[in-house]
Amino acid sequence: MTYDYIQDLLNFIHHSPSPYHTVQASRDYLDRAGFQALSLSEAWQLAPNGAYYVPLYDSGLIAFRTGSDVRRHLRLSAAHTDFPCLRIKYRPEIRQHGYLKLNAEVYGGLLRESWLDRPLSLAGTVALQGSDAFQPEIRLVDAGRPILTIPRLAIHMNRRANEGVELNPQKDLLPLMGLDQRELTDHFFLDFLSEKCRCLPEAILSWDLTVYPYEEGCRLGWHDEFVSSPRLDNLTSVLACLTGLAETAASDGLNVVALFDNEEVGSQTKQGADSHVLPDILR
CATH class of the missing domain: 3.40.630.10 (Zn peptidases)
Known part of the structure; x- marks a missing residue:
């Protein structure tokens, strides 16, 4: 074998x-x-x-x-x-039209269209307050489940969708995180990270977080001759x-x-x- x-x-x-x-x-x-x-x-x-x-x-x-x-x-x-991806900016929280979105930046040579309508997640590192100012605690973090998506408009809202659409990364590639709920604070992403890191929000100093497609790779083809994976x-x-x-x-x-x-x-x-x-x- x-x-x-x-x-x-x-x-x-x-x-x-x-x-x-x-x-x-x-x-x-x-x-x-x-x-x-x-x-x-x-x-x-x-x-x-x-x-x-x-x-x-x-x-x-x-x-x-x-x-x-x-x-x-x-x-x-x-x-x-x-690898090409989206990175989460500092203070990324956006509340818009009843939705929660994150401000993100394109990293590398991204095929923008390929990131639409997919389950997305977050992974990277978070820096927390340590024993002193010169020794922050660095946490490896992975949300481990689909928590984001970048939806595209339905075709009846954009009749020219099949003719090719130029995507503005500052407007069209901002991940959707959830519905805006009254009990959520303006720092809902910081609250999410603190829950993930099991710490107080004020203990979070910074982060370097990658948005990634939440899907596992696989073999495909008649004889499994191809590999598909992010x-x-x-x-x-x-x-x-x-x-x-x-x-x-x-x-x-x-x-x-x-x-x-x-x-x-x-x-x-x-x-x-x-x-x-x-x-x-x-x-």
Whole structure:
């Protein structure tokens, strides 16, 4: 019986609804494969024929195997943990015509039409007040159920819908969260997050939250020859890099996998491919 890499991919994507969750799923994968976690803030004691990984600010990761002589050669593959999506803005609450909506921003090269009339959810990180101002508590959060949607107009309200419609992201891509109810405060999204994090609303400092399609990937086609799933770009490459590194025995040289964040918006953050983090780690 051959190993089911497709089902592995679908499971990996399902557990990776944000870049932060992708890194956590990657860490879990490498832990099971016997890799040792390292920290950027501590000195390293590397052994020949070892297997290690370094998280990059929670949304990126670099993993590597050391051979008997790391100076012999360098083999490197790279992918990115982010994907086109919508991100929730600060103070996003909008009450309009009896509905609750969230102010969101397009992140990356989004196919706008494909996000309409789908069950959507939220995942990412929330920063909470910690023991002091320099140590906030970072929570990994996933709503884990469909709580949003971006409805399109019925065709009798837009007779030219089949001729192509230009969607304004500031007006037409704002997710609908619920019905406006009198008992809800003007900070209903903050109330939702505090309930999810089991904390007081005033303890929430900030967040980085991704809107994602709440649907599982699947095989399709007469002979199951196709795969349909959200986030195939670029989580397919992320898992391929991890699998290649984990299933390849250590050899002379250095085998490296670099999983960067923010490729969709230019790669110029501290965990992006255009940063100094990879050259520094290789050095």
